[in-house]
Amino acid sequence: MASSPPAIPNRIVREMATPSGPRAPRADGHGSPHRMNLNECPYPPSPVAVRAMRAACETVNRYPDPSWGALVAAVSARTGIAASRIVVGNGSDELIVNAGRVALEPGDEVVVPVPSFPGYNKCAALFGARVVAVPVRDDGAVDVDAMLAATGPRTRLVFAATPNNPTGAMLPAADVARLAAAVPSSALLVIDEAYHEFAIHAGGDEHLPALARRDGPWASFRTLSKAYGLAGIRVGYCLAGSDDLAQAFQKVRAPFNVNAVAQAGALAAWDDLDHVHGILDATRVERERIAAGLRELGCEPFPSVANFVTARTPRAAAEVVAGLETRGVLISRLMAPGFEQYIRVTVGLPEDTDAVLDGLADLLGRR
Numbered sequence: 001m002a003s004s005p006p007a008i009p010n011r012i013v014r015e016m017a018t019p020s021g022p023r024a025p026r027a028d029g030h031g032s033p034h035r036m037n038l039n040e041c042p043y044p045p046s047p048v049a050v051r052a053m054r055a056a057c058e059t060v061n062r063y064p065d066p067s068w069g070a071l072v073a074a075v076s077a078r079t080g081i082a083a084s085r086i087v088v089g090n091g092s093d094e095l096i097v098n099a100g101r102v103a104l105e106p107g108d109e110v111v112v113p114v115p116s117f118p119g120y121n122k123c124a125a126l127f128g129a130r131v132v133a134v135p136v137r138d139d140g141a142v143d144v145d146a147m148l149a150a151t152g153p154r155t156r157l158v159f160a161a162t163p164n165n166p167t168g169a170m171l172p173a174a175d176v177a178r179l180a181a182a183v184p185s186s187a188l189l190v191i192d193e194a195y196h197e198f199a200i201h202a203g204g205d206e207h208l209p210a211l212a213r214r215d216g217p218w219a220s221f222r223t224l225s226k227a228y229g230l231a232g233i234r235v236g237y238c239l240a241g242s243d244d245l246a247q248a249f250q251k252v253r254a255p256f257n258v259n260a261v262a263q264a265g266a267l268a269a270w271d272d273l274d275h276v277h278g279i280l281d282a283t284r285v286e287r288e289r290i291a292a293g294l295r296e297l298g299c300e301p302f303p304s305v306a307n308f309v310t311a312r313t314p315r316a317a318a319e320v321v322a323g324l325e326t327r328g329v330l331i332s333r334l335m336a337p338g339f340e341q342y343i344r345v346t347v348g349l350p351e352d353t354d355a356v357l358d359g360l361a362d363l364l365g366r367r
């Protein structure tokens with residue numbers, strides 16, 4: 001008897017693992033849980049942005065601006081990148097997938113640091129490409145020499161996050177310059193700067209000048225999900241190295257990919273830098289409290305400049321995560337091989353810090 005055709009026609013998609021996805025917080029009798037698992041901003045967005053989003057709701061009978069004109073003009077004015085080289089995404093998540101559409105064909109290779117953002121692996125899988133995983137350095141920063149050594153004739157895409165999620169370490173401009181110079185021009189180099197504002201606040205370098213000297217294609221991806229506190233409206237942007245590359249990102253996206261409320265909120269938030277600085281200052285204070293508390297409890301945190309701290313714990317991370325969850329504290333663990341004892345704690349409000357350190361003290365027997 002002829003076997004029936006598969007339910008999913010595309011073989012690559014059929015064979016991909018079903019994503020476990022970010023876990024939605026439970027309402028479980030602890031009141032609102034301490035959400036320290038998704039690298040969200042614990043503070044509400046700028047009130048100016050909230051007003052702009054409310055106003056935008058009045059006209060959502062119309063499609064949004066398909067070329068995000070006002071937002072692109074604002075991003076161009078601050079970054080110095082021409083509007084023709086800026087592409088806005090439905091979060092940088094969308095841009096990461098679209099980097100695959102732009103760069104990859106089945107059988108190609110994608111060089112990614114490990115541990116790093118899981119979206120890079122999904123991007124590779126979706127287009128039938130092979131991931132070449134390169135361990136980060138001991139300090140958690142992307143290992144530029146090893147990344148370059150892993151880059152070969154089949155490499156079409158290289159992802160490097162700075163600061164890297166989940167380790168929190170950033171690269172100096174000299175390292176980005178080396179990547180920019182030595183990644184072959186047959187590959188798209190993506191510098192994922194989702195935590196850019198945190199890096200600059202910590203005294204880190206601007207990477208656009210180094211990238212501008214690259215001969216081959218490059219893009220920097222940034223987002224309003226983190227320092228701007230706008231994860232819920234999904235706005236990220238790509239600063240592309242050339243008009244041609246920006247056009248490629250335009251070709252592969254949906255026509256109205258960023259909704260009108262999100263565009264209005266992002267534009268208003270972009271100008272409220274006092275609000276962003278307040279978030280960055282408060283994040284630094286709580287990040288240092290978390291790192292110090294973790295060390296006191298016998299954990300070994302990576303030095304992080306971002307809105308999260310990753311640390312090795314004396315116990316299996318799965319047990320620690322589950323134990324904290326029963327105490328109403330959500331954190332995450334690293335899924336990369338060799339990191340079974342590592343947890344990642346997103347920086348939250350002062351009371352979130354208290355709750356996570358309290359729960360850990362119980363679980364690690366440090367009372």
Ligand SMILES: Cc1ncc(COP(=O)(O)O)c(C=O)c1O
Binds near residue numbers: 090119161165222234
């Ligand atoms: C390194 C990195 N890149 C990209 C993203 C995706 O951000 P968004 O899609 O919210 O812009 C994240 C989110 O946590 C991240 O950590």
